[in-house]
Amino acid sequence: xxxxxxxxxxxxxxxxxxxxxxxxxxxxxxxxxxxxxxxxxxxxxxxxxxxxxxxxxxxxxxxxxxxxxxxxxxxxxxxxxxxxxxxxxxxxxxxxxxxxxxxxxxxxxxxxxxxxxxxxxxxxxxxxxxxxxxxxxxxxxxxxxxxxxxxxxxxxxxxxxxxxxxxxxxxxxxxxxxxxxxxxxxxxxx
Numbered sequence: 001x002x003x004x005x006x007x008x009x010x011x012x013x014x015x016x017x018x019x020x021x022x023x024x025x026x027x028x029x030x031x032x033x034x035x036x037x038x039x040x041x042x043x044x045x046x047x048x049x050x051x052x053x054x055x056x057x058x059x060x061x062x063x064x065x066x067x068x069x070x071x072x073x074x075x076x077x078x079x080x081x082x083x084x085x086x087x088x089x090x091x092x093x094x095x096x097x098x099x100x101x102x103x104x105x106x107x108x109x110x111x112x113x114x115x116x117x118x119x120x121x122x123x124x125x126x127x128x129x130x131x132x133x134x135x136x137x138x139x140x141x142x143x144x145x146x147x148x149x150x151x152x153x154x155x156x157x158x159x160x161x162x163x164x165x166x167x168x169x170x171x172x173x174x175x176x177x178x179x180x181x182x183x184x185x186x187x188x189x190x
Contacts, residue, residue, distance in 0.1 A: 013058050016060075018062070019047065019051040019053075020051075023173075024046075041174050042172055042173065043140070043172070044146065044171070044172055044173070045140070045171055046147075046170045047170075048168055049150075049165075049166035049169065053169055054142065054145075054148075055143070055148075058140070058141055058176065059140045061137055061140075062137055064138055065136065065137060065138075066137075067134070067135060068084075068135075069132070069133045069134075070084050072115070072131075073129055074125065074127060077126060078117075080109065080114040080115060081115045081117075082114055083113055083132070085177070086111070086112040086113055087113075088112065088134070088137065089135050090106075090133070090134045091134060092131075092133040093106065093115070093132045094130060095124060095129070095130045098123060100130075104118070105117070115132065139175070140173035140175050141174055141176050142171040142172075143171070143172055143179070146171060146172060147168070148171070151167055152165055
């Protein structure tokens with residue numbers, strides 16, 4: 001649990017690249033289908049064979065946005081609060097009794113990963129809970145390789161030989177904030 005890179009998850013992500021995917025069967029229901037159990041927040045994604053997607057890879061849909069809410073315990077005075085996911089913008093930040101304004105009480109860090117409190121802000125005490133609503137790009141984790149090893153041999157008569165050609169891969173993907181670890185905690189990006 002003390003690893004600063006993976007925060008106890010055992011996985012870190014690096015070397016992101018842009019790829020294209022076909023996504024189907026996005027479902028909000030838990031139901032049995034011919035492939036297996038399909039749970040809330042899951043979908044099927046097919047990737048080009050050249051895009052070397054593998055188990056536990058993170059797929060972030062940069063062309064889409066979703067709303068995400070989380071509850072945070074306020075850090076000590078003068079320290080920033082980390083968000084679970086990279087925020088595009090903050091829509092609301094509230095305690096039970098009050099609403100706080102971006103630009104007046106806090107700002108979003110340049111990387112979108114932290115709430116930066118104004119140095120003079122004293123409206124929320126350290127350890128007190130508040131909720132934050134923000135927009136983010138939906139991120140999914142490749143969990144169930146349905147068609148991971150696929151290929152075909154094609155006979156090229158002009159070459160007089162068979163050539164192996166990999167075929168697209170398909171995975172069941174699950175929205176990252178719905179992935180549950182063995183210890184019962186939900187996945188977070190950081």
